[in-house]
Amino acid sequence: MTTESAPAPKSGVAEDVQQGPRVAVSALITNLREYGLILALIAIMVFFQFTTSGTLFKPVNLSNLVQQNSFIIVMALGMLLVIVSGHIDLSVGSVAGFIGALAAMMMVIWPLGPLSNPLVVSIICLIIGGGIGAAQGYWIAYHRIPSFIVTLAGMLIFRGICQALLGGGSSVGPLPDGFKALSSGFIPDVIGPLTLIPPTVNAAGKTIIGSGLTLHMTTILIGVVAVLAYAYFGLKARRTREQHGYEAEPFTLFVIKTLVTSALALFLVYQFASYRGLPIVLMVMGVLIALFVFVTKRMTIGRRIYAMGGNAKAAQLSGIKTERLTLMVFVNMGVLSALGGLIIAARLGQAVPAAGLGSELDVIAAVFIGGASAMGGVGQVIGAVVGGFIMGVMNNGMSIMGVNVDWQQVVKGLVLLGAVVFDVYNKNKG
Amino acid sequence: MASTILEMRDITKTFPGVKALSNVNLSVEEGEIHAVVGENGAGKSTLMKVLSGVYASGTYDGAIVYRGEECHFKGIHDSEHKGIVIIHQELALVPMLSIAENIFLGNEHARFGIIDWNANETRTSALLKKVGLKEDPKTLITNIGVGKQQLVEIAKALSKEVQLLILDEPTASLSEKDSQALLDLLLEFKRQGITSILISHKLNEVNRVADKVTIIRDGRTIETLAKKDISEDRIITSMVGRSLDDRYPPREPKIGEVVLQVKNWSVYHPIHAERQVIKGIDINVRKGEVVGIAGLMGAGRTEFAMSLFGRSYGRRITGEVLLKGKPIDVSSVSKAVEHGIAYVTEDRKTYGLNLIDHIKHNITLANLPGVSRHAVIDDLRELAVANDYKAKTNIRSSSVYQMTGNLSGGNQQKVVLSKWLFANPEVLILDEPTRGIDVGAKYEIYTIIARLASEGKAIIVISSEMPELLGITDRIYVMNEGRIVGEMTASDASQEKIMRAIVRGEGKAS
Numbered sequence: 001m002t003t004e005s006a007p008a009p010k011s012g013v014a015e016d017v018q019q020g021p022r023v024a025v026s027a028l029i030t031n032l033r034e035y036g037l038i039l040a041l042i043a044i045m046v047f048f049q050f051t052t053s054g055t056l057f058k059p060v061n062l063s064n065l066v067q068q069n070s071f072i073i074v075m076a077l078g079m080l081l082v083i084v085s086g087h088i089d090l091s092v093g094s095v096a097g098f099i100g101a102l103a104a105m106m107m108v109i110w111p112l113g114p115l116s117n118p119l120v121v122s123i124i125c126l127i128i129g130g131g132i133g134a135a136q137g138y139w140i141a142y143h144r145i146p147s148f149i150v151t152l153a154g155m156l157i158f159r160g161i162c163q164a165l166l167g168g169g170s171s172v173g174p175l176p177d178g179f180k181a182l183s184s185g186f187i188p189d190v191i192g193p194l195t196l197i198p199p200t201v202n203a204a205g206k207t208i209i210g211s212g213l214t215l216h217m218t219t220i221l222i223g224v225v226a227v228l229a230y231a232y233f234g235l236k237a238r239r240t241r242e243q244h245g246y247e248a249e250p251f252t253l254f255v256i257k258t259l260v261t262s263a264l265a266l267f268l269v270y271q272f273a274s275y276r277g278l279p280i281v282l283m284v285m286g287v288l289i290a291l292f293v294f295v296t297k298r299m300t301i302g303r304r305i306y307a308m309g310g311n312a313k314a315a316q317l318s319g320i321k322t323e324r325l326t327l328m329v330f331v332n333m334g335v336l337s338a339l340g341g342l343i344i345a346a347r348l349g350q351a352v353p354a355a356g357l358g359s360e361l362d363v364i365a366a367v368f369i370g371g372a373s374a375m376g377g378v379g380q381v382i383g384a385v386v387g388g389f390i391m392g393v394m395n396n397g398m399s400i401m402g403v404n405v406d407w408q409q410v411v412k413g414l415v416l417l418g419a420v421v422f423d424v425y426n427k428n429k430g
Numbered sequence: 431m432a433s434t435i436l437e438m439r440d441i442t443k444t445f446p447g448v449k450a451l452s453n454v455n456l457s458v459e460e461g462e463i464h465a466v467v468g469e470n471g472a473g474k475s476t477l478m479k480v481l482s483g484v485y486a487s488g489t490y491d492g493a494i495v496y497r498g499e500e501c502h503f504k505g506i507h508d509s510e511h512k513g514i515v516i517i518h519q520e521l522a523l524v525p526m527l528s529i530a531e532n533i534f535l536g537n538e539h540a541r542f543g544i545i546d547w548n549a550n551e552t553r554t555s556a557l558l559k560k561v562g563l564k565e566d567p568k569t570l571i572t573n574i575g576v577g578k579q580q581l582v583e584i585a586k587a588l589s590k591e592v593q594l595l596i597l598d599e600p601t602a603s604l605s606e607k608d609s610q611a612l613l614d615l616l617l618e619f620k621r622q623g624i625t626s627i628l629i630s631h632k633l634n635e636v637n638r639v640a641d642k643v644t645i646i647r648d649g650r651t652i653e654t655l656a657k658k659d660i661s662e663d664r665i666i667t668s669m670v671g672r673s674l675d676d677r678y679p680p681r682e683p684k685i686g687e688v689v690l691q692v693k694n695w696s697v698y699h700p701i702h703a704e705r706q707v708i709k710g711i712d713i714n715v716r717k718g719e720v721v722g723i724a725g726l727m728g729a730g731r732t733e734f735a736m737s738l739f740g741r742s743y744g745r746r747i748t749g750e751v752l753l754k755g756k757p758i759d760v761s762s763v764s765k766a767v768e769h770g771i772a773y774v775t776e777d778r779k780t781y782g783l784n785l786i787d788h789i790k791h792n793i794t795l796a797n798l799p800g801v802s803r804h805a806v807i808d809d810l811r812e813l814a815v816a817n818d819y820k821a822k823t824n825i826r827s828s829s830v831y832q833m834t835g836n837l838s839g840g841n842q843q844k845v846v847l848s849k850w851l852f853a854n855p856e857v858l859i860l861d862e863p864t865r866g867i868d869v870g871a872k873y874e875i876y877t878i879i880a881r882l883a884s885e886g887k888a889i890i891v892i893s894s895e896m897p898e899l900l901g902i903t904d905r906i907y908v909m910n911e912g913r914i915v916g917e918m919t920a921s922d923a924s925q926e927k928i929m930r931a932i933v934r935g936e937g938k939a940s
Contacts, residue, residue, distance in 0.1 A: 244810050300798040300805045307795050310784035317742060317773065317781050318796040318849065319764040377786050 035257075036426075037371060037386050040419075042264075044390060048397030055400050056393070059275030062268065067183055067347055069392030070281045071096065071340040072359060073385055076366040077292045078336035080384040081329045083367050084296075086309045086376025087140060087147035089330070091154030092337040092363055095132055096356035098162040099125050099341030104172040104351030105165055107179060118179035126338050132158070133334020134327060141326035155360070163353045173350025182284075183346035186277040191217040215270075216277035223269030227262045234258055281343060288336075292381045305329060310377030365412070366391055369419040390415070435460040435625050436594060441480055441492035450476045451490070451649045458594070458627060458642075463620055465628045465636040468646035468669055468868070474629050475519075477646070478596055482516045483509040496594075513593030517583045517600065519866070523571045530554040530567035533586045557585040561615060575728070577608030584615065595619065596627045599866065601635060605727030605894060613639050633662045633869075645669055666869055677873065678901035681880040685904065686717030687754070689888040690771070690857045695749030697737040707733050707744060709912040715857060715888040720879060722903035722920070723892045724928045730912040731892045732776055735859050739773035740766040753856070767796060772855035774846050776862040776892070778839075782846040785835035789827060790816035792834050792845050797853040819848035824874055840871025847878060858882060859890045864898060876902050896925045908932060 048056045055061055075092050082089045106112055106121045115121070136154050139145045166172055199212030238254065241247070272278050296302040308315040308322050316322045344355050370387030372379025391412060398408045436458040443451040451473045458464045468474050479485050481494060483503030494501045496512060503509045506516075523532050530550050539549040554567035563581040565574060571582065580600055587595055597616075601609035609632075616626055616639055630636050636643055643660055645652040645668040652668045666677075697708035707730050715721045723731050736743035738751065740763030751760050753769055760766040766773075775781035783792055793816045794801050801812040816830040823844040827837060834845055843863065850858060860879070864872040879902060883889055893899050899906055899920075906923050908916035908931040916931030 240810060244814070246810070246813065298806050298809070300802050300807060303791065303795070303798060303807060306787065307784050307791070310786045311780075313781050314783055315795070317739070317763060317775060319740075319767040319853075320795075321762070321764060373786075377784065 036422075037369075037383055037390075037419075041386050041390050041393070044393055044397075048393060048400075052397055052400040056397055057271060059271045061396070061400075062271050063186075063275055063279055065392055065396050066279050066282045066285075068396065069388060070183070070279075070285050071343040071347075071356075072362050072366060072392065073285055073388040074288060074343065075333075075336050075340040075359070075363045076370075076384040076388045077288055077381065078333035079363045079367045080292070080370070080372060080379050080381055081296075081305055082147070082333050083364075083372045083374070084309045084376060084379045085305050085326060085329050086312065087326070087329070088364065089136075089147065089151045089154075089333050089337075090360050091132075091136065091151040091158060092333065092340065093356040093358060093360040094155045094158035094162065095129060095334065095337040096341030096344055096359065097354070098132075098158040098165070099129055099338040100345035100355045101162045101165040101172065101351045101353075102128065103179075103342055103345055104175060107175055108172055118176055121179075122182075122342055125342060126335050129334040129336075129338020129341070130331045131334065133331040133337070136334070137327040137330025140330060141323040159357070162355070166351060166353050169353060171350045171352040173348075175345060175349055175351075179342075180346050180349050181280060183281050183343050185280040186216075187218060187222075187280060187283060189216050189218045189277060191221060193217060213274060216273040216275075219269060219273040219277040222278065223266060223273070227265055230265075231258050231262065284339075289381065289385055296381050301325070301328075306377055308376075362391055363388075365416045369416055371419075371423055387419075390419075433460050434458070435497060436481075437493075437495040438477070438481065439493045439495065441477065441490060441494075443476055443480055443485060443490040449649060451480070453492070454646065454649065454651050456644055456651070457654070458625060461620060461623050461625055462641040463616055463626045463628055463639050465630060465640035465643045466646060467630060467633070467636060467643060467665060472646045472669075472868075473649040474646055475598060476649075478516055478598060478627070478629065481509070482506055482514060482596065510590055513591055514596070515587040515590050515592040515594070516596040517580075517587060517598065519599045521576075521579050521583055523579055523582060525572035526570060528568045528570055529558070529565060529574075529582050529585075532571055532582060533557060533567075533589050535586075537589070553589070554585070557588050558582075560588060561585045562611065577604045577611075577727070580604060580608070580612060581615075584612075592624060594625045594627065596629070598629045600628070601630065601632060606896075607726065609635065633665055636660070636665070637662060669869060677869070677897075679873065679877045679880050681884065683718060683720070683883065683904050684886075685719045686886065688714050689717050689754060690715045691752040691755075692738065693750040693752070695734065695738070695751075696747070697733060697744035698746040700743065700745050703745065707912050708737060711749070711909075711912075711914055713890075713907055713914065715890055717888055718883050718886050719905065720883050720889045720891060720903045722899035722906040723890065723909055724896060724899050724906055724932075725894075725909035726932060727894065729909045729932075731909050732861055734909070734912075735773055735861055735890070735892060738766075739763060739771060739859065742773075767853055767855070770854070770856035771859070772796070772850035772853055772857070773859045774850055774861060774863060776865065778842050778846050782849075783834045783842060786833065788831045788833055789820065789825065789837075789845055790830040793819050793830075793848045793852055796849050800852065800854075815852060819852060823848050823851070823878055838867075838871075840867035840874070843867055843871070843875060844878075847875070851882070855887070857888045857890070859892070861892045862894065863891065864893070864895070872898075896928055899923075899928075900925070 045056065056065075075096070079089060079092065103121050103125050106124070107116050107118060110116070115124075132154070136147075136150050139150045140147045163169075193214045194217050195212070195214045197213040199214075234254065269278075272282075296306070304315065304320050304325055307318070308320060308325055312322055340359075341356060345351050348355065366388035367379065367384045368374070368387070369390055370380065370383030370385070372383065394412060394415065395408065398411065403411075434457055436456070438454065438456040441451050441454045441456075442449070454473065454477055456464075456466070456477065466474050466477070476485075480490050483505050486504045487502035494503070496514070501508075501512065509516075524535065527535070530547075533554050534550050539546045539553070551567045558565060558567065558581075561581045561584050563578055563585065565578065571579060574582075584595075600612055604612065613635055616628065619626060628636070628640060637660060640660065641657050642654055643665060644654045645665060647669060655664065691714040693712055695708055695711040696706060699705040699707050711734060713721070713723075723734075725731050733743050737747050738760060741747055741761055742763060751758055753771075758765075758769045760769065760771065779785060784795070790812060794812050798807065801808055801815055813830065819825075820827070820830055825837075825841050825844045825848070827841060834842055837845065847863075863879070864875050867875070879889060879891070891899065891903060900923055903920050905917070905919050906928065907914050908918075908928050910932045916928070918927060918931075
C-alpha cells in the first residue's frame, strides 16, 4: 500500500503533461495495487460463498458476521494510529476484558442507583478507557519506555484486574437488554416495513420464518442516501480539481470505481433490509470508520501522526509536539479498547474473565494485513478495516465449512504472512 | 607505466523507466588514485555498486575485467574475495560493538565458532597503527567521532587484504583536519601499491591526490583527465556541461536593522551534565544579512543552533534571545517557529525529511495551519503550495508526489528548504546547507539564499567549507570549543584569517 491514493497528480508544468493511453494504464496499475486488498476480500468472500453453498451472504449470517467482528474493527482503528506512529499496543484485549467486567459490575452488582443506567455506565467506561490509554501513553511518550514493554505490562495488569473484579472464574450477568442492544440490536424502522412477498402461512396458521420478503425501509433509505452522497461528493471533488487546473484520475476509472462500490454497498444494504435492518453496531462502526478516514486523510493531526511515524526527529524539528501526540494516540486507543470491551460484553450478554483474550493479536493482524508498516509512518484506515473483515470472513466461512479451530489458526497465520510478504514484494518492485 | 588493474567496459544499467548508466567506461591502472566525479544522480554510486557486485552480474550489460580476467560478481562477497573493497558514504559500523569486533565482523579469528579475542585484538592494533588511529581496540564505535570511524572502516578494508579500495565521498562528514589526514593516508597506501578509486564532490581534494579523474554526467563517461590536465575549472565544466563562471551568485546586500540577537548563551551537554558545550555566545543578525559561522567539526556550531531552536539540544540552557529588540521565548520548537525562526538541519535524512512520504507532505509539515482551516487540510491549496515551491526552488522530480527518499541529495535539500520557506521565517539558520550535494545544486542553493536575503530575511549559515562562507556571506563569526573566537566582515576575511582565529582561540581555551 502506498501512503495515499495518489490521484494521478498532474501539475501545469509542460514536461509533466502526458496524454493518451499511457496515463490511463499507469493510473490503473497504481490503483490496482491500491485496491488489491479489497479485491482480495471480494475473492475470499466469493470463495466462501461457494464453499458454504451460499450461506455466507445469507442476511442472517451477514448480521452475525458484523456482530462477531465489529469489536476487532473498532479496536483496529485505534491500533492503526498506534502502529502508524511507530508503536504497538498489546494491552487492548485485556483492557477490553477489564472494561467489560467493570461495566457488568456497575450495571448488575454494585448498587449505584441511577448511575447503573447502561448509557451512563458506557460513558464512564469510555472515559476510564481513555485514562488507561493516558497512563500507558505517559510512560511511552514522556519517558520513552518502549511501547512493547509498557503495553505488555498493561496486558498482564488489566487481565489480572479483570479476573479479580469478576471474583475468579465466575461470569457476571445477565446484562440489561438496553445494553445488549449495542451489539445485538438493529436500528428501528421509522418508515415502516414494506412487504413485497407475503410470508407463507402453513396449515396450522403459523407463518414460516424466513419465507416471503419484507424490506426494512429505513435501512434501504440510509443505504440509498449514503450511496448518492458518495457519488455526489466524488463528482464534486473531481470538478473542484479540474476547475483548479489539476487533472483528476481518468473518468472511466472513476465511474467503474464508483459503480462497483455502490453496487456492492447496495447489495449488502438489500441483504440487511431483507432481514432485520442495519445492526446498531454496524452503524457505530460505520460512523467511526468515516471519522477516522477523515482524521487521517484530511486533518492536520492525522498528517502529524504519519509524519511522526515516518521520522520522529524530523517531525519534532518541524514544530510537532511529538510527546503530546503520542499520548493522544494512546488515549484514543484506550477509548476504542473500552468501546470494544463494551461491544464484547453486550454481545455475550455477560462479562466473562476471558473476554477479549488474545484479541490484541487479531487486531494487530488486521492492521498489518491492511498494509501498515511495522516501522511506522505507513498504513490506511480502510486497509485496517478490510484487513479486519478478511480475518472475520475467514473465521466465519471456515466455521460454517466445519474447519477445525486449530486449522483455522494455521490458515489465518498463513494469510497474515502472505499479505505482508506480498506487500513488501510489491514495494520493492515499485 | 603500470598495468591496467580494472577495466569496466560499456556498462549499461537500467532501472524500471530510467537508464542509470549507458555505456560507461572506466579504466584504472595499478597503483594509482583514480577519482570519479560527477553531479549527484550522475551514476557514480550505481557504477560502484555494479563493480562491487551489489547489482549482481546479469542485471547490467557490459563487462568488468579485473587483472585481465572477466568477472561476474554475484554479490559483495565475490568482489571482496578478489580484494575489491568499497567503503560507503554512510558508514556500516555497528555502534555498540568495539573497534576490534567491527573490523572482524563476519570474519573473526575463530576456531569452531569460538572467537580468539587475543588474535583479533593484536591484529586490530596492527591495522589501527597502519591507518594512524590511536584508540584501544576495545573502544566502542559509538564513543569515537565520525573521522575516526572512517579510519576504522579503512582498517576493516585493510583486514580484507584490499587491492582496490573504493571510497564513496569519504570526507563528506569530516572536518578539514580529518580530511587532510585521510587524504594523506590514501597517498601512503598508494606508495604501498594499493589502488584507490575516490568518489568526491570536493574538487580541491581531487586536485590534490588524484592521478586521473573520470567525469560522469547523466550516466555517461564524459572524459578521463590525466594528472597534468586536471584543473577545477575543467572538471566543473565537464561535470555540469556548461561553464560556471562564478561559483557564487552575485548579490548586492541591503542590510537593515538587527533582527535577531542572542546574548550570553550557554548550554551544557545532555548526558555529561558537567560539560559546558556552549560558553556564553553573543551574536546578532540583521535584516537582509547573511552571517556565517565558521569553525571545525566539534566546535559546537550545530549544538548552538539546535539549542537555540526550541532547546532541541542540551540542558541547563541560559541566555537571552531578542527578536527586533524584544525578548522572546524559544523554549520549544513550535514557539521558535511561531517567532519566525527556522532551522534547516545539517543531517537532512535523519532530522529533516520524512523519507517515506512525498514532497508535498514534507513541504507543508512545518506550517500545516497555512494550508488548512479549522484543522482540516485543503488538499488543493496544499498541492498549489507544493507546486509553487517545487518551481521556486527548482526541485527536479516527476511530480510533488515523488517520495523524498528517492530524490538526490540536492533535491532533498531543496525540499527541506521549501518546508522552512513555507513556514515564512524571519530568521533562517542553515546548517551545512550544501553538504554532500553537487556543484550545480550548490549554485542553486546559493541563489536561493541570495534571493531570501534580498527579500529581507536574516540568514545564518553554518558551514565547514570556508570558500563557501567567504563566497556567500556578509559577515563571519568564527567559533571554537563553544566560544565565538573571532568576527570579521566577509570582505576582510580569508581562509587564513579564519584558521588563525581558530588556532588562537584554541590556545586561549586550553
